[in-house]
Every structure is written in C-alpha cells, then in structure tokens.
Amino acid sequence: MAYVVKAFSLKKINLAPESTVEEVLQNVAMIISTPKFSVPLDRNFGLAQRFIDKPIQTAQPVLISEVLDAIEEYEPRAEVENVLFAQGGRPGALIPVVEVNILDGER
Numbered sequence: 001m002a003y004v005v006k007a008f009s010l011k012k013i014n015l016a017p018e019s020t021v022e023e024v025l026q027n028v029a030m031i032i033s034t035p036k037f038s039v040p041l042d043r044n045f046g047l048a049q050r051f052i053d054k055p056i057q058t059a060q061p062v063l064i065s066e067v068l069d070a071i072e073e074y075e076p077r078a079e080v081e082n083v084l085f086a087q088g089g090r091p092g093a094l095i096p097v098v099e100v101n102i103l104d105g106e107r
Helices: 020-033 056-074
Strands: 002-006 078-087 094-102
Touching (some): 002 020, 020 056, 020 078, 020 094, 056 078
Antiparallel strands (some): 002 094, 078 094
C-alpha cells in the first residue's frame, strides 16, 4: 500500500508511535523537511539544499535525487515510489510530496 508524505506537514512528533507504518511515515516527513547540516549530532541528516536558487526545471531533478538518497540512507523501511511537488506560499518554492511503500510495516 502506498502512502503520501508531504514535507513540513508534520505538526508534532509522536515519541511512541503505535505502529511501524506511523513511525516510518513520521521519519520520512522529518527527512524531507530537514535541511542538511541543521541537526547538531548528525550533520548529514536531511536534504543538502543544492537545489536552492536554481531554475525550477533544474531544481526538480536535483531535489528528487536528494530525496531518494536521504530516504534510502535514513529510512530503509520506506521504498520511494514517486516524488511530486506542491507549490509553496512563495513563487518558485518547491515542497516535496513523496509516495512511499512500507517494506516492513505489515507485521
């Protein structure tokens, strides 16, 4: 089953998720919402932001690559099916929307 996760949609962190699915989806939301170098004890966590100040046609493939790499590294239980974009509140702002399957979530 595919789940859709949008960056910056997580309002609060659940420190005791009730299921593996909830845990993985929360982790994916954190990964795609966090800029790389902003987490003190793990500077490589998140997205590298190499897409900033690039034209949309150039930024989208770079952002897709960063999303795929970050999720593969930090949440191996999620398999990315698709990466789409929502328009942000400002012109040119890209918000990743990721469709994932949970590999280990049906236990």
